[in-house]
Every structure is written in structure tokens, then in C-alpha cells.
Amino acid sequence: MYQTTYHRPTSVDEAAQLMGGTDGEGKFLSGGMTLIPTMKQRLAAPTDLIDLRHVEALKGISVNGRQVTIGAGTTHAEVAQSDAIKAVCPGITELAGLIGDPAVRHMGTIGGSIANNDPAADYPAALRALGATIHTNKREIPADDFFTGLFETALEEGEIVTAVSFEAPDSSAYEKFRNPASRYAMCGVYVARSANGVKIAVTGAGSDGVFRWEAAEQALSQNFDPSAVDGLSVDEGMMLSDLHGSSAYRANLVKVVTKRAAKKAAGH
Incomplete structure (x- = not known):
């Protein structure tokens, strides 16, 4: 790796002060599940690591x-x-x-x-x-x-x-279609139902990150049954496409996984 200065603050204020002294070249560390691997690959080179894991607050x-x-x-x-x-x-x-x-x-x-x-x-x-x-x-x-x-x-x-x-909503559930190697979500859907209706958010599939599927929210708010999304479709142009799955594949996954999450939420 390379030289970096490790800091172990015990309060949020101390951590913020330490970061203020790095001229924007430092990084907060809070588990390090992404940061440490990227540092090992020399994709990140912070001058300072400010470890938040020991801040009890x-x-x-x-x-x-x-x-x-x-x-x-x-x-x-x-x-x-x-x-x-x-x-x-x-x-x-x-x-x-x-x-x-x-x-x-x-x-x-x-x-x-x-x-x-x-x-x-x-x-x-x-x-x-x-x-x-x-x-x-x-x-x-x-x-x-x-x-x-x-x-x-x-x-x-x-x-x-x-x-x-x-x-906490009246009921909610998460369903995840995992990459068999990395276990990351190729499509993950969280469905939450409350008195105000249904909210649905999708991760792992969108080209711009996590997004709300509003059409499915409206359909399930009117009829909280997985079949309510049968007539809906997801815009392939909004989906990621890579060696693990095309945009069309992920668009279909969003619909399939949403139905599974809705079924699970109905049982909670």
C-alpha cells in the first residue's frame, strides 16, 4: 500500500475536526468494506484515515x-x-x-x-x-x-x-436476487405498506442507483396483491447492463422481485 495517517477519534466533533485538517484528502472509515479494498488496489489514496468505529455516540x-x-x-x-x-x-x-x-x-x-x-x-x-x-x-x-x-x-x-x-410501516419486506459469486443484489426490492399507501424502492438494477418504482406503488396501493403489477413494465433504458445481465434482463427482474417482495410483505 502507501503511507497514510490513521486517526482514532472518540467523538463526532473530534472526527469532524480531524477531517477539517486534511484539506479534503482524508477519508472516514466506518467498517471499511469498500474503502480498504479500493486502497489495496490503489484506486483510493487518502492522506488520512479517520476511524469512526470507536465513536460510541x-x-x-x-x-x-x-x-x-x-x-x-x-x-x-x-x-x-x-x-x-x-x-x-x-x-x-x-x-x-x-x-x-x-x-x-x-x-x-x-x-x-x-x-x-x-x-x-x-x-x-x-x-x-x-x-x-x-x-x-x-x-x-x-x-x-x-x-x-x-x-x-x-x-x-x-x-x-x-x-x-x-x-415502522404496517408491513414491509425485502426480496433480493443475488449474484451467485459476489452476493450483491442484481436486483433488490423493498416494499413498505402503511396507511398512506405503498412505497417501493429498487437497488442493484438502476443505471442511476436506487430508485422508486412509482407505477408499482400506485398499483399496489389500490390492490395489495402481487398480481397488481402484472400489467406493468420497467423502462430498459433505466437499467444497468453488464456481463451479469442485460438491461432487458434486469427490467424483468425488477417486476419479478417486486412481486415476491409484495407477497412476502402481505404475510408479515
Whole structure:
């Protein structure tokens, strides 16, 4: 690798101050499931690594009635194993249990995942479908405004994700069609149903990252049955196309996986 300076702050303010002294050349580390491999491949070369894993204020889960708050430093395994979240929103605990493998789930964090916004990441679909709020050290950002494109978010330089929060829906579920080698989502769909209707968000398939499928939302809001999306289609021009699957293949996957997620949500 190459020379970099490692920092281990114990508070959010300290982490922000350290980043302010790097002239924009530093990186926050929160699990490192993406950053460390890219550094090893010399695709990233930060002058400073500011490790957020030891900031206790970023950790923990709170469930108050149906209001759920998850600290940004909470690992995927902790979300997956949370009985408190499972009692009100089993869809997101199931999602967390499908991320990567046990090593990834015990190191990776929800804050690191959404700040990186990989186009095949799982959490962005859940947070958009749940109408979640992203909390940072500076402000609160609706999930629909937070994810802005492939590996792009609304985060400003030096801004730190501190937590995510949402009100648990009446029912929800996540369904994921996984690449057999990487386990990344070739298409992942989160369906959330509440008194205000149905929200559906798709990850892994869109050429611009996570997106809401509004036509399916309207159809399922009127008739919450998988068959409600039978007459719908997805624009192939919006889909990724690579060696794992063409845009037409992914467009069909969105429909198939949405029906599976809706069926699962109906049973929760």
C-alpha cells in the first residue's frame, strides 16, 4: 500500500475536526468494506484515515413504539439480530441478514453503507421505501433526497452520517436476487405498506442507483396483491447492463422481485 495517517477519534466533533485538517484528502472509515479494498488496489489514496468505529455516540438501536432509530456505527449483524426492530419492522432485519457474509456483517455499518451508496447496496432501498431520515452532524436529510446517483449522496465535505430513523410501516419486506459469486443484489426490492399507501424502492438494477418504482406503488396501493403489477413494465433504458445481465434482463427482474417482495410483505 502507501503511507497514510490513521486517526482514532472518540467523538463526532473530534472526527469532524480531524477531517477539517486534511484539506479534503482524508477519508472516514466506518467498517471499511469498500474503502480498504479500493486502497489495496490503489484506486483510493487518502492522506488520512479517520476511524469512526470507536465513536460510541454513533452506535446503538432505539425503538420507541413504532419509531426506529439506528446509529450510523451499528453493524449489519446488530441490525439483523435486533429483536426490538424485528418486532416492528422485520423487513429491515431480514435485509441486514442478507448483506455479504458473516465477516462483512460483523464489520460493515449502516452509516458506512449509505454514505458509500454502492449501486447494489441493500440499505438504500429500505430507507427510501420506509421514508427514512438520514441524520448527520449538521442536518437531517430525507432518504429520497440523500441518494443522488451512483456512489453519490447529498453529503457535503466533512459531513458525517450519525443515524437513520423511520416510522415502522404496517408491513414491509425485502426480496433480493443475488449474484451467485459476489452476493450483491442484481436486483433488490423493498416494499413498505402503511396507511398512506405503498412505497417501493429498487437497488442493484438502476443505471442511476436506487430508485422508486412509482407505477408499482400506485398499483399496489389500490390492490395489495402481487398480481397488481402484472400489467406493468420497467423502462430498459433505466437499467444497468453488464456481463451479469442485460438491461432487458434486469427490467424483468425488477417486476419479478417486486412481486415476491409484495407477497412476502402481505404475510408479515
